[in-house]
Amino acid sequence: MSTEELFAWNVTRNKIEAKYRDLWLGNKLDAILNPLAPYTAPPLDSWTSVSQAIWNLVDYPSCIIPTGKVEPEDVVDQAAKYGEEDEKMYKLYTGPEDYKGAPTALQLIGMKQEDENLTLMASNVDGILNGH
Numbered sequence: 001m002s003t004e005e006l007f008a009w010n011v012t013r014n015k016i017e018a019k020y021r022d023l024w025l026g027n028k029l030d031a032i033l034n035p036l037a038p039y040t041a042p043p044l045d046s047w048t049s050v051s052q053a054i055w056n057l058v059d060y061p062s063c064i065i066p067t068g069k070v071e072p073e074d075v076v077d078q079a080a081k082y083g084e085e086d087e088k089m090y091k092l093y094t095g096p097e098d099y100k101g102a103p104t105a106l107q108l109i110g111m112k113q114e115d116e117n118l119t120l121m122a123s124n125v126d127g128i129l130n131g132h
Contacts, residue, residue, distance in 0.1 A: 017058040017112070024111055031121050032109040036064055055109050062109040063122045067129055070099040 001009075055062045074096045093099065108125055110118030 013057060020054075020058045020060070021112065029111070031111075031118065033125065034107055034109070036105045036107045058112065060109050060112050061115045061118050062107050063118060064105045064107055065122060065126050065129060067104045067106055069104060070096050070102045072096050072100065074099075 076093060076095045077090070106125075106129075108118065108122050110121065
């Protein structure tokens, strides 16, 4: 990549980060809690999405909070509603027998340069979800 291309990438990244900062502050958010991925831990080499990488791009801290594991009573839900990519996600989960014991988790995202606050919020959320 040339120096000019690198500068252009940085300018674009800064614009994206500014939009996220405005969204964050405009909505008075403390944190965002969401699934780490749109599915449970996939089989090796079958990851299909990098949707959560946006937080790396805008340099917001995040952490993963374990919430459990796939249990035998977890059902297969093939209710994809959002197009071809969503359908691919749903097809990855073939049932609890193939994913028995696979971890499930949530991701907690904090404001840029607010790592300490994120740590405190993560401790509270973990305590609520996992009784710690």
